[in-house]
Amino acid sequence: MPTVETLLHGYSVNADSGSIGFCAITLVLGEKLILVDSGHVGRRRFLINELAARGLKPSDIDLTVVTHAHWDHAQNFDLFEAPLLIHTDELKYARKPHENDWATPHWTSAMLEFENRVQQVEEGYEIEPGVRVMHIPGHSAGTIAVIVDTDSGPVAVTGDGVQSASVAMSKQNALIFWSEKDARESIERVLKVTDTIYPGHDMPFKMLKTGGVEYLVPKHLLLTGLDPADPAISFDSTPRPPSIMPGIETQTLERLG
Numbered sequence: 001m002p003t004v005e006t007l008l009h010g011y012s013v014n015a016d017s018g019s020i021g022f023c024a025i026t027l028v029l030g031e032k033l034i035l036v037d038s039g040h041v042g043r044r045r046f047l048i049n050e051l052a053a054r055g056l057k058p059s060d061i062d063l064t065v066v067t068h069a070h071w072d073h074a075q076n077f078d079l080f081e082a083p084l085l086i087h088t089d090e091l092k093y094a095r096k097p098h099e100n101d102w103a104t105p106h107w108t109s110a111m112l113e114f115e116n117r118v119q120q121v122e123e124g125y126e127i128e129p130g131v132r133v134m135h136i137p138g139h140s141a142g143t144i145a146v147i148v149d150t151d152s153g154p155v156a157v158t159g160d161g162v163q164s165a166s167v168a169m170s171k172q173n174a175l176i177f178w179s180e181k182d183a184r185e186s187i188e189r190v191l192k193v194t195d196t197i198y199p200g201h202d203m204p205f206k207m208l209k210t211g212g213v214e215y216l217v218p219k220h221l222l223l224t225g226l227d228p229a230d231p232a233i234s235f236d237s238t239p240r241p242p243s244i245m246p247g248i249e250t251q252t253l254e255r256l257g
Contacts, residue, residue, distance in 0.1 A: 001151045002030030002130050007050040008043060010201040011221050012164060012174070014240070021072030023200050025050075026157050028148055031128045032062035036146050036157045037200075038076035047076060063127065067159025067200065068140040069094040069112060070103040077112065085127070086112065087135060088120040090142025092256040093178075100247045101177050104140075136161035136190060138183025139173050141253070145190055154194040161186050164202035165213040166239075174201075176244045178251050 010024030021040060025047055028034040033056070039047060051057060058079040065085045066074045077084055094112060097104040112118055121144070123135040130149035137143055139160040146157040156162070161183075163174050168191065173183035190197070195207040196216075204216040226233055 002028055002128070002148050003150055004028055004148050004155050004157065004198060006198065006204060006217075007035075008039065008046055009203055009217075010163075010199060012201040013221070019072075023073045023159070024157075024198060024202075026146075026198050027054075028131060028146065028157070030131055030148075033060060034063045034065060034127060034131065034146070035061045035080065035082075036065045037067055037073045037159060038064060038079065040072045040075040044076050044079065047079070065127075065133075065144070065146055066090075066112075067145065067157070067161070068143040069108050070140065070160070071105060071108070072103075073159060073200070074108070074112065078115070082117070083119045084112065084117050085119050085121045085125075085133070087133070087142030087144045088122055089135075089137065089253065089256070090140060090144075091118065091120055092253075093141040096256050098177070098245065098247060098251060100245050103175075103177060134189070134193070136186035138179050138181075138186045139163075139176060141178045141251070141256070143178075143186070147193060153196065155196045155198060156190050156194045157198040158190060158200060160200040162190055162197055163200045165197075165199070165205045165215070166202075167199070168197060168205070168207060169211060169213065172242050174240070174242055176242065176248065179248070180244060 005027045008025040011022040013020040025039050026036040061080050061082050063082050064080050094109040121133050125133040132147050134145040136145050143161045148155045171187050176183050198204045203219050205213040
């Protein structure tokens with residue numbers, strides 16, 4: 001049976017001058033070596049190092065999957081020679097992003113299609129036995145999860161369809177560029193399939209029957225170059241409310257053509 005392993009954990013870190021955007025980068029080990037999301041260029045050397053620690057090079061990856069085309073999930077795709085799987089709606093959208101969508105720059109489709117390695121997939125596509133695609137739109141038009149049937153049961157690698165444990169518990173996506181209704185329904189669909197989630201911006205966790213979660217690994221993030229005693233540095237632990245892109249009411253597949 002295939003197994004799932006995190007190469008780099010995802011974190012949700014923001015400042016008053018922008019978003020850091022650390023997405024999870026996940027390896028599915030089955031008949032193929034499948035990389036789910038590749039992160040942005042700020043994580044490139046860390047990704048290479050994590051592969052090397054496992055005796056792997058980028059050229060050893062058989063297949064890459066982008067859960068969605070946002071910059072923090074897709075930039076490092078050029079490290080790999082393997083085909084890249086993306087949902088049909090996501091590629092259509094990347095070619096015609098909404099003017100208010102800061103996560104999908106207009107160069108995104110040119111970047112993804114530059115090397116002609118893109119393979120479009122849809123709901124139910126079987127990557128290999130025990131590994132399949134689930135379409136979970138809402139965060140973006142073509143967000144997908146990779147559902148992996150492991151020895152201990154199904155696991156969902158969700159990208160930003162389920163960004164974090166708090167999203168799974170609240171059933172409210174933290175950041176919506178496509179459809180609030182679709183986002184909520186997608187979270188529900190994932191949780192009907194499995195209680196084990198490898199999210200886009202949090203540690204892997206398991207949903208408990210009590211409604212809470214149990215993290216599968218300890219949470220840890222070291223921030224460097226910052227002095228908590230520096231009066232120029234301050235911290236705000238107030239939970240951020242969900243963010244919905246202005247103009248979302250115009251987000252339709254018909255607009256994409």
